Amino acid sequence: MEQVATAGKLLIVDDSKVSRMRIRAFFSAQCPAWDIQEAGTGDEAIALASTFRPDYVTMDVNMPGMSGFEAADLLLMYNPAVRVVMLTANIQESSRKLAAVRHIGFVAKPPTEASLTQALKFLLGA
Amino acid sequence: MKALTELEQDALAEVFNIGVGLAADVLSQMVNENVRLSVPLVELTSQEVASTQFHDRENRPLCAIRQTYSGEVTTDAILMFPEENSLELVRSMVGSDIPLEQLTEMEQDAMAEIGNIILNAVISQLSNTLGLSFEGSLPEVNMVTGDTIFADFGQAAGLGGQASVLMLTIDFELSRRQVSGYLAFLLDIPSSEKLIARLDRFIHG
Numbered sequence: 001m002e003q004v005a006t007a008g009k010l011l012i013v014d015d016s017k018v019s020r021m022r023i024r025a026f027f028s029a030q031c032p033a034w035d036i037q038e039a040g041t042g043d044e045a046i047a048l049a050s051t052f053r054p055d056y057v058t059m060d061v062n063m064p065g066m067s068g069f070e071a072a073d074l075l076l077m078y079n080p081a082v083r084v085v086m087l088t089a090n091i092q093e094s095s096r097k098l099a100a101v102r103h104i105g106f107v108a109k110p111p112t113e114a115s116l117t118q119a120l121k122f123l124l125g126a
Numbered sequence: 127m128k129a130l131t132e133l134e135q136d137a138l139a140e141v142f143n144i145g146v147g148l149a150a151d152v153l154s155q156m157v158n159e160n161v162r163l164s165v166p167l168v169e170l171t172s173q174e175v176a177s178t179q180f181h182d183r184e185n186r187p188l189c190a191i192r193q194t195y196s197g198e199v200t201t202d203a204i205l206m207f208p209e210e211n212s213l214e215l216v217r218s219m220v221g222s223d224i225p226l227e228q229l230t231e232m233e234q235d236a237m238a239e240i241g242n243i244i245l246n247a248v249i250s251q252l253s254n255t256l257g258l259s260f261e262g263s264l265p266e267v268n269m270v271t272g273d274t275i276f277a278d279f280g281q282a283a284g285l286g287g288q289a290s291v292l293m294l295t296i297d298f299e300l301s302r303r304q305v306s307g308y309l310a311f312l313l314d315i316p317s318s319e320k321l322i323a324r325l326d327r328f329i330h331g
Binding site: 093 | 152156216219220232235236239245246247248249250259262263265286291
């Protein structure tokens, strides 16, 4: 996939530091003009979103406190234009359905070049 | 505790076989190398028997990642690696250019995430095949030994000494790194019975 030249703001929400690190490394290389911030929980994400105002969000599901789906609902309520992709190890059919009814993306972990490319394509609406 | 029939044993092995295959694929993507799998050995047994059998097989200190999955069937899923291998695994996951100090710092976090992804792969397969839905807890990382692991986790899950252990033993080996691991699932008696009922429904269509 070619590099994305346009600017944008990405919020990475994941309670695993290692996963955040891998996700950030991919997007920094692929979308060098993007401003990237991280949150370790859904609550942190909501707090950060009010000032950071992300255009794009990658969201884990199982995190301490609120679930990724709850956090995604709140982010979408504040800004219906935000593009959210769930990036999760919870690949049960029930989780996929939760993403489908919200019209948000769903990509299975681990965060690899292939899975993150899939997430990026969803975020860009490609 | 109801013993498994030959057909149930076979079906359970097959369901887990597919789940572990998926988990191996996931692990292989995370560490960028081939993962060799043994044929899964599925036994529904008591904690005591499981502890004895497991200790005979593995007596090194283990890094265990545990998650509780609740729903119609509740189970404690445990992924274990010999402790001496855990840094090596983390290194394969994050890359060799990370300094040792930083690597040690992120060891716990990385092991939790490895467990989270692998256990979810197996549980999701079980969920999708048997039509069960699970809510997973956050992963916990502990250092344990083979002779106490099932008693410790059974107690932590409030199962006492009476819990069945659905012992799924699978050796997986990262060929270049000589890392092997084990998976086990602890279920109490009502959950074991519900699992078997779902399995029977799956077998008989």
